[in-house]
Amino acid sequence: MAGAGLLNFGFEFVEIFAFIVLATVGLAVIFGMMGIINLAHGEFILVGAYATTFAFAAGAPLPLAMLTGVVLTAVYGLVLERLIIRHLYGRLLDSMVVTWGISLVMIQLTRIVFGNTAPGIGIPFGQLPIVDGPVYYLVLAVVAVGVLGGLYALFMWTDFGIRARATMQDEATARSMGVDTDRMYMSTFAVGSGLAGLAGALYAPVMTITPEYGTGFLIEAFVAVVVGGASVLVGTVLASGLLGTVNAAVTNVAGTFMGQVAMLIAAIVAIRLMPDGITGLLADWRENRGEGQ
Amino acid sequence: MSVDSSDGPLAAVRRPFEGPNTMGNSPAFWLGLAVAVAVLAAMPVLFGLYAAEVGAVFLAYALLGMSLAFIWGYCGILSFGQVAFFGVAGYAFGIVAINVATLTGLTVALIASIAVSTVFAAALGYFMFYGGVRDVYVTILTLVVALVLYTFMGQTAGGEWAVGDARLGGFNGMSGVPDLAVGVGSTGVEIGLLGHYYVTLGALVATYLGLRALVNSQFGYAMVATREDEDRTAMFGYDTTFIKLVVFTIGGAIAGLGGVLFTTQNNYVDPSVFGITAAALPVVWASVGGRTSLLGTVGAALAIQFVDYRLALSGSEWALVLIGSLLVIVVLLMPEGVAPRLHEYVLEYREDADPSPVPREPPAATEEVSD
Amino acid sequence: MFVTERSLTRRSVLAAGSAGSLAATAGCVGEGAVLGMGDGGTNPTAAVLEDRSGTFALTGTAKYRTTLLAIEEINRDGGFLGEELEVFAPDPQSDNMRYQDLARHAIYQEDADVLWAGYSSATREAIRPLINEHEQLYFYTTQYEGGVCDKTVFPLGATARQQLGAVVPHMIETYGDEIYTVAADYNFGQLSGDWVKIIAEEHGAEVVGEEYIPLEESQFGSTINNIQSAEPDFVMSMLVGQDHSAFYEQRLASGLTDIPVGTSTNMAQEREHLRIDPPALEDVYAGVNYMEELPTDRNEVFVERYYERWDDAEYINQEAQNNYFSVYLYKEAVERAGTFEQSAVIEALESGLEVEAPEGEIRLDPETHHVEHTMRVAHADENHDISFDEPRTIEPVFLQEAGCDLTSEAEQTQYEPEAFYEEA
Amino acid sequence: MATSDPSVKTTPAVDETGADSSRILQTRGLRKEFGGLTATDAVDFTLEEGELRCLIGPNGAGKSTFLNLLTGQLAPTAGEIYYDGADITGLPSHERVGRGISMKFQVPSVYEGLTVAQNLRIPLQQVVEPDAFDARTREILERFDLLEQWGTVAGELSHGQQQRLEIGMAMAMEPKLMLLDEPVAGLSIEETADIAELLREIADDDGVALIVIEHDIDFVETIADRVTVLDGGSIFREGPIEEIKADPEVKRIYLGEDH
């Protein structure tokens, strides 16, 4: 019994962890790299979900449909960046207000154009033995880890990654090193958008798709980004781990509602204890150890 | 600034409410304001009880908006959870008032509910500011607090979630909240529909004047200095953390006042006051109206809610699209908001009109009109 | 979107005029009391506040449309007391604050003679203070937790007692006596959960597990685990809203379809059986007073007329049918009263009216203002095809037991089962 | 006095009480480490009332760190600071300011969004009654030659005007000790001369003690009573400007001569 309970807890943790990671990474890239708080993040996810579900309904195989979702969201993000977002660099709070406006418009336009529901996609892959959850959740977890790994590789190993990080650290110097920083921002935003689209695509089979679909991701994403702090990858992983553990543990003991409340309260406490997020704390700690300058 | 006798005795009355921290320090401005208040006061006379009922709700929103303009525009604290104080005060009033629905009880309820929102704001402010939480983290933290309340109040449907006779009521909300009343024992007044409108209008005007006096006081300068550059201000001997705490607490009290007036108008409060849409509204008003202008934010709150209302009445599904687009456009084109931009135009116009300007000569107070 | 030609005429012109002049003050001048807001007098007006956007648009849109359809039909066939009923039908956007504003507008500015409004209980409760204050005749048509005993309110949807009273006994009889309840974590869900316990007790069955799910939750992993380890004979689902409908897909993916599900909420309202690919809702049993698939002649005529009027419509849910027949109920009452005067109409409604509804014969219970519905259990098979068992008439017994008699005492209460049944 | 032989590296004798009344400021063994790096090391520094001291030294010598330790923006790793007879080592910035220490930053940091008068009001209301604001403002602006700019938004002032405004704001606090970090950086020759005259006045007429960090040796020569040379976080030399200028070691480390 204890073994099964532990297994259930493990499965639940995996499920929640994957959800938070996938909901968060896109937002984290955009916030961490560009200092834009994208309150329309949920609606970027929405774009991914709609593109996926309509591509699937039109007969595309699921992986292709999901790819469509990711690509369309990235393109959508690119267009939005050129039209609106690029005027908001360095205006953190304004970026919140404007993207909230964008979110309002997108939800309602989706409703006007597509109606209140979208065709559903069944959950693929069937069920797991022992814990009796969908296999698909494990797939999601694998993808989540894969995304983190991929992002790590992208930002640490490729020229693009080095340039993007350089731009983030010191735009003027990066520019003088021949980096077209405008294009860097543009492509970073597109990457962030694409990741949001990926979350939408991956959860399209699991969650019912409605114009309000995106809001289901928003809170977890926000809380995780803020708790995580400025460092995109480390922050996302640690925050998702922390919040996922709290949520899964409390859910297991006291039900879904208490799990959610506990997670939010954990977030409040975490922000209070670590005003610059987990990675801010890590940086301080490292500096105190004498590694800093 | 200085008492300049040229405006007669009225100048002395105006004096505490004027200063460079507020726009609109001229006789023309005050005349305009008086006319605007008179027009608002005449609404129920002209248009009947309906205007009073709907108008009171808008005015309560305006108070909420003003509370945000005050803390954001004057002290640089963007709270995305201003509705938390608004809603908490509403619930607090309901709990006390439902249990003791006597004149005394209702008076206590009024005081208690504002006290609750004030203490709540003070506690949250202490928790944040003394913990070094700053900037955007304050914004998100306050939003999360509102969302926790939303989630929590939403599941309080069961009978066990009751304080005395007052059921919290879950998503269905708390109904049967009595009207506002003031008095002790059997002497006092119950405030009816029409009365409620005037009480709300009075509260709005009084709060506005109070805040104007405050922001033009010594403390107001300290607030503005803290907004402009917190570290530097500390170097002039100000305890900026404490200043932020006080400002945040006052903001919570005003939002709470708005919440009580809102709840007693509707005789009802539900968790949606804590929801993300409600939470965003004050930010929208302040952004559009101009967060450094109390009156601009009030105007934006009234105008946006009114337009929104008309669009809803028309049955148009484009209402939200319009509101959202408006927000994007205003913030992109007028980052500082509508009222400050208008103010600039007025100043320019005045300079143009006067060919030999002695620009802002000391120490006569600047004459300007706005809002 | 302007809804009908009729509602377009005067009001939209006004709205356009005042929305154009954004200034708050200028806007109001168009239609004041002193300045001759000329709405009183002429035709009688119905206010129809149903969501066409926001969370409840999925059900609200059809509710709005059937109401319009019924009013248009009656207007065409000689009207209400020979007069055309005008319609005031803005979109409340599933927003309770907006409902309050619009209800106020309907009462003051439109002088509404009758009001249809809202899907959720929260909406009903949000506007009830206004309704009470102005003694407004109000039809609330959603199936709901029950217990509202209010002089001017007519909650015509089936109550939890009626819906669960149809499906729970059927499930116990067919599958066994161990029940696991999964319900939305708010008033309706919690009270429905109480009703399941009460009815189970009455039929010698037992609730072995209970879980209440937050409204915005769409991840059911832990719930499904818990159900599986409790091994009930069947699940009772009172899940609500589109986020919750993900339960069925996850049920399929977790192999939970071998445990049948009884429900009072799903299929008949948000057409999960059509929105979700089969066989996710295999062996789901819903206690309903109406579903579009109902194979009666009367219903087929109704469905045909509906799709003729609204060619892009998607589904007629249970509540939409309730709206439809309640318009006819209102017409009967107006004619019996001989006036649109609201207290007289309420009196007429309390005289024991009966109408032919698409679901069948229905009777309004004078004391409780509720309806004796023709209840059925609808079953979805592996292709999501619907079949129905025998209809039975269920009275709104709970309020009768609670002693609600609005004909003799004008109350404004909502009774809850826990005061009357210890099982709750 | 701290030392009689300025050509020798000085470690002023520490008063046992730590509170010699003629010394406005005294530090003992002041050290600040960042991570593994020692920015300021064992600084024993004394300043007499009304003295104008210049602090010079190569980049990275710890001048700014030393100043920040005095204002309380940084907390020392070790050592004490005595001011006006009291130990202020643990006091927060705003309380030190309350006791009469005032600071002018390296980069002019006036409140750019506020007018000149509003800028002045912020320090003024800390020390005088509201009735006196206008009079004091006028007085200060006249003295700093900014009266014309009364209503101008500070962000629109020229560099030199901003520097003057900032010194004016520091003076409005009626300080006993004023710390200035490169007050003439980027100023024209005339502006530099103005500031030099002002600072001398502040020391001589107002009796305010000043510590000025400055690179411009001509400027230092014009204003300083004495000069302290910092190097590698410690006091390297201290004495009258002529002696410092003539010191071959100072030439070596600071003038960048061949070695």
Add this chain to the structure above:
Amino acid sequence: MLELTDLHTSYGKTPILRGVDVGVDEGEIVGIMGKNGVGKTTLVKAVMGLLEVDEGRIRFDGADVTDEPADVRARRGIGYIPQGRDVFPELTVEENLRMGETINEGDDRLQYEAVYDYFPILEERRDQEAGTMSGGQRQMLAIGRALVGNPELLLLDEPSEGVQPSIVQDVTRDLKRVNEELGTTILFVEQNLHVVQHLAERCYAIDKGTIVDELEGDRLESREAVTEYLAV
């Protein structure tokens, strides 16, 4: 090769450069000396394209580059070494060097390994985060990073700032070597006497935003002549 004519820039309403004329020939090492705050950094940034120019033209290799953004100028062959410690602190040494590759994607770029030849210390620390190195090492890294792009013109903003005197000498020597071996033209601004006298072949003096003198040969070697324009 580089020609600045009547260059004006300002910060807000405050003029910083008030008409600067400077010319640099191919292969030269030219210094611009002046005290703190006379506009040296502004001048370098204007040449690099990191600041907007109010008036005047900048010509490089015969082309008018006044209105081009910095990244385009960088790809034309202007390398820039910002003041003091301006490396990307959270990138490793090697990543910082690889940033240099973005300047010049052609065949004539230096392999970043070649930089290790000039600055062996960088190879030892290749995987260390740049922000954790000493001022002198970071200065070398900044120079090395610019060299990877094999620029025709190297701009240096106070290479001696925040650097130990002995390192200053090393840096001076290395820069001369770069100039000789790679033929890179060098333009630097400086207030350090040692660097000015040992690195520059020709030197402008700047004060209050204008060029006030030009020194060569004997005058450049004379301590008195030079210190007149420096801070000390």
